[in-house]
Amino acid sequence: MKKLLSPAGIAASLGLALLLALALAGPALWGEAATQRAVADRWAPAGSEFHFGTDDLGRDIFARVMAATRLSLLLTLGATAIGVGGGVLVGLTAVVLPRYPRRFLVWIMDMLLAFPWLLLVLFFTVIWGATATGAMLAIGLSGIPNLTRLVYNLAASVSEQDYVRAARVAGAGPVRVLFRHILPNIANPLLVQASASASVTLLAFAGLSFLGLGVQAPEYDWGRLINEGVAHLYTNPMAAIGPGIVIVFAGLVFTLVAEALTDRPGQGLRGVAAAARAAVLPGAAPLPARGAGAGGPGDGADPGGPGDRGPALAEVADLRVAFPDGAGGLVERVRGVSLAVRPGEVVGIVGESGSGKSLTAMALAGLLEAPAVVSARVRRFDDIDLDAPLTRALSKRLGTELGFVFQDPLTSLNPALTIGRQLTEVSRTHLGMSRSRARDRAVAGLEAVGIPEPRRRLGDYPHQFSGGMRQRAMIGMALTGHPRLIIADEPTTALDVTVQKQVLAVLRRAQRSTDAAIVLISHDIALVSGFCDRVVVMKDGEVVEDLDAQHIREQARHPYTRGLIACLPDMRSDRTRPLPVVEDGVPAADPLPGGEPRRPAPGVPTADAGTRSGGSAL
């Protein structure tokens, strides 16, 4: 019901009501004026007396258009019913058929689909002749291949779902599966398709009548009226354009109905999550002031952390990242994070999904873009202010000195370009190298990450590489510049356990050979504490703890971190008991023990109930 109240739903309902009223009352209201001949009034131009003018027999064209609504819609519905009915019948038959007859049927339909619709329509029109019924049959039958394909695809995708498989395993026969499990699940998309095809049918019918192959005089539908009007385009353009407008209007109404019937993916919070995944590149707009009283932690105090450990290579202070919530407001996903990375340091960021760790990393690299709204008191790499527009020279430096390795190596390399192309780009664009020198450098990069026969592999496309090789190639890509910081966002999550080790080893080697700093993001505290010098724990968009990796077990104070560590099995774990579970409520419900000093610095926010209510989306 909610769908009916959307703008599309309201417009569709109103339009449909209007069309229905015209179809029911049109012939009664305008029928007489539509057929009354008045030779004296013939070829009257459009005006106040005759809205669309009159035709060669002096009949009021506007009245004819209104009266033609019923026939036009009836023919449309008839043809749509033939098309949809036939499509459902053939499509569902194909689904329950055994393999080879099914393949044959789908193959034939595909073949018919290769021919333009109009050609099929004309073919059938030849058979039944240029009459209204003939055109209805022709248009309806021509729609069957397309609708069959749709129904078949929908049903086939549903029948691959686990619950349908389960029903099949439980012994449900094909017919039962079809009616109990498949049909109810494709009913909505089918309805959408039916109204979309009604729109197409309406226009096709008008086209056929316009060509003189549909409704014949003295009968008239909208297409026929245009056909009659076109001859007088110079004297009275409205005679053709008037019915044209009505046709387009009716077509749009059916399209809107289809739109309104569609199950839209949820807006609001789910939309925010999608937006967060989509956002990449420097966010321009500053964050509007947050609601009064929300007064973020870390507002006043300086995050003293980095200062006492030497100058930071990259730094963010009071970083906030927000996304539009789909209802005009903003949802903050990173809430006042401060983080500094010193040259050569290996920092791990740990947190669960939605803790804001990846967004923090992207913001640190200056890679977030609209719809993300990014603000920070400080956001810099070396001496480059990432909140200011970048000059060409600064872009060059960022491109060579800051490398980024994404989570999923299957999608982070461009599928349309060779590995060689992608690994020579930085050297050629930013370092001004010749083609052959850039290739040498790319070969060196691939060699450094342990890819055999690197020179030959330069000509390969990413799909010819395995997942682990692609991730190593991504690291090798960072090495083709002069990396000083490599940010790796869950670089091993998408990979096999054995391959994970290789990739981490490669990353470690790269760090040692270039002395670059590394920010490694992961949800795996064991992996991070083994790899890094320092571990930053994030939860709900805030840093909850900043620990020395060597002493993580002893130093961890925050209940969330302690929960994470407790989940790690070690030599002393009692294997007869299940591992503990970090419950979402635990850290929030239990305030920190009073007076206990927290690490590292006063700037680090706590996860108290007040700030939590801002709401993380996931």
Add this chain to the structure above:
Amino acid sequence: MTTLPGSPRPAGPAPAAARTASRLSPRASFAIRRTGRLVTSLLIVVLASFFVVHLVPGDPVRAALGPTAPVALVENTRADLGLDKPVREQFPDYVSGLLRGDLGTSIQTRQEVSEVIASRFPTTLTLASLGFAVALAGALPLGMAAALVARSPRGRAATSVVSGGLGVLIAIPDFLVSVGLIAVFSVWLGLFSPAGWGDAGSSVLPVLGLALGPMAYLARIVQVEMIKVLDSTYMATARAKRLPRRLVLFRHALPNIVTATLTVGGLLLSGLTAGTVVIETVFAVPGMGNTLISAVQTKDYPMIQGVVLVFALMVLAVNLIVDLILITVDPRTSITEG
């Protein structure tokens, strides 16, 4: 077609089939599948164009000549068309005629159908090619720009304007677009001729009428694909390299929208081939489409058979060319398509 329903089936002939397929390179098996499809399509087309006369209810010759035609004329015409022979003799005759380039004689004008088609085919081909070129040339920049606008910080309002405009253009059928074009450019502005073909003044409107709808549709596809590409991780990789915008767009984004654009473009092009029927009628362009419509109206069956056959062959040729281009452009097409 790669995933088939009713799946948990014990290993039957499927693994064997997979083995045969994998022994061939993906490209080769793709080529074989498509050739098989082409041959079958050809067969269907020939059969359809042969049987169309036989499927007409009643007596097609009587229908074509009208109720007042003398019986002798009807019988003579029937003999001319070979319709007096049994069907199993007619079909070989028809096919051997096709192979000799003999498409029969028009019932109405007594002209050789092949001659009429030969004189009209170039016009239709030119119209379709020009229309496709205009549609493609307009859709790529339009769609890419629309995607960039949609991704810009304040793109919301602009996006709905662009999408709305494209949506309206898609929703208006070609014959109405053409009527609108005539009303504006011929009647109102007097810039172009509303009918005819050949010179610059009269060719502009037919080409536009044919191209605008497909162009808007293709632009939408380009826009959707481009947004998908802009949101992809590899584009983030390209941005992380801080490449100049021009490189990011043309080297990293463009190749990734070509496949989808060409696939849809190919479908549009075959649709456009048939669209010439409408456009030629509206603008009185002397091409095959115009011939076909008058042949249908006058029930000139040999002419209908010939023109429908040539149109169908044109469509098959277009599909074949698009397939060939796709194989060369995108190395992965052959693998993912099934």
